[in-house]
Amino acid sequence: MVPKVLVVTHPTDVHAVAVVSWLRHWGASVEYLDMSAAEPVAFEPHGAFPTDVAAIWCRRRVLPTDLPGLTRKERGFAISEWRELLWGILSAADVPVINPIKSDIARCQT
Numbered sequence: 001m002v003p004k005v006l007v008v009t010h011p012t013d014v015h016a017v018a019v020v021s022w023l024r025h026w027g028a029s030v031e032y033l034d035m036s037a038a039e040p041v042a043f044e045p046h047g048a049f050p051t052d053v054a055a056i057w058c059r060r061r062v063l064p065t066d067l068p069g070l071t072r073k074e075r076g077f078a079i080s081e082w083r084e085l086l087w088g089i090l091s092a093a094d095v096p097v098i099n100p101i102k103s104d105i106a107r108c109q110t
Contacts, residue, residue, distance in 0.1 A: 004029040004052045008090070009059035016059045056090055058099040 009016045020030045
């Protein structure tokens with residue numbers, strides 16, 4: 001089975017693009033999870049984490065930026081909930097996580 005790496009980042013992360021190129025060159029399968037996408041992210045809360053993912057690389061913390069009509073307080077709440085959702089999904093996986101999101105959250109409070 002070819003190892004699959006799930007990369008959590010955004011499409012303009014040039015460092016991730018370069019590393020992913022090498023991972024693929026060495027035979028790994030790579031899938032991006034773009035949490036900055038405008039479309040909703042589907043998540044089945046009672047489903048199992050995909051068994052073909054061997055590792056997760058949390059390259060960049062991606063927070064929602066387009067939150068029209070929210071007050072500053074509401075935006076802060078939405079961002080906090082977004083962080084916790086992402087951390088919960090990734091921490092539920094029984095695979096190594098490079099750059100754990102919890103460390104990134106502690107270091108980069110918004």
